[in-house]
Amino acid sequence: MNAVLCMMLLSGVVYAGLHGDLETVSQAALAGGTDALQLVLSLMGGFMFFGGVIRVLEASGVISALVKTLRRPLRWLFSGELEQEALEAVTENLAANMLGVSNAATPMGIRAAKAMSRKGGNAPSAALCLFLVINATSVQLLPTSVLALRYAAGSADPERVIFPSLIASAASTFLGIVLCKLMEKRRGKG
């Protein structure tokens, strides 16, 4: 990300310099911080609301119910390769991610990753690859920050994107899982 940032800033300034339009860029550069503050203010309400809702759900035991529901399908998905501790951590991480509680998800994910790589070696196991791909293709059920932004932007129907986003998310996760299984199969043969 560091490289991308430097590239954007430098190429922007250089390109504008070549076209003699540095004034606009200077203005834009100084506006960035103010805009960020405005953006955070418009996000804050949504963040607090969803943070509160999720905590109430957590206190009502919804996450542990989700963990129970996920346990069996996940065991099947990882084709029984996981030990008990790793499976628990994987399940809890994914349940927290589905609800968007990233504070709770990250420590669980780290525990899962550690438990899955105990056999040593420098390369991640098939199970760890699958776990990371599932995590990296997003499993969040409700895109809370997107909703906060859409409300702030004055959308006529902010919630219109929930279902499409869920379908796209499911498609990307599904493809990720299939590709992982294919990669492992190919490796098994070769």
Add this chain to the structure above:
Amino acid sequence: MIAGLLAITILVGVWKKADIFEAFTEGAKEGLHNAIQILPALAVTLTAIRVFESSGIMEALDPLLSPLASLLRLPQGVMPLVLLRPLSGSASLSLLSEILTRYGPDSRTGLVASAMMGSGETILYTCAVYLSAAGISKSRYIVPVALAGWLTGCAVTGLLFPE
């Protein structure tokens, strides 16, 4: 839908005898904290995005991005988000807010960008955090596979909001 979510949450909370006030306050505090925590990153990334866009270089890059846009059948305006989303959460949030302001949240570009943002993750960051915590330096096929998933998700959002 959010009103429904709120009602269900409160009902379940009452049914399970959870301390709703306490839990909600705790969550709101975390939300507030998260919002403040991302402010510096938003400031940097928004500055970079503004500088980049105001320089007019984006228009110069169009010929590079439009083949990918037409391949995925996506509106031109969301292409920067396709590239930035896997790299950084705060940068893509900044970019999404720019897109919503410029094209409008209910335009096709705004809708596709929103759905896309919600269907993706910060692939590189996620992998880096978990792999380094596990003391592993190789990532094998994880990044290309996750990126393939992301591009598929992008193409799907394009299909779900047809022109």
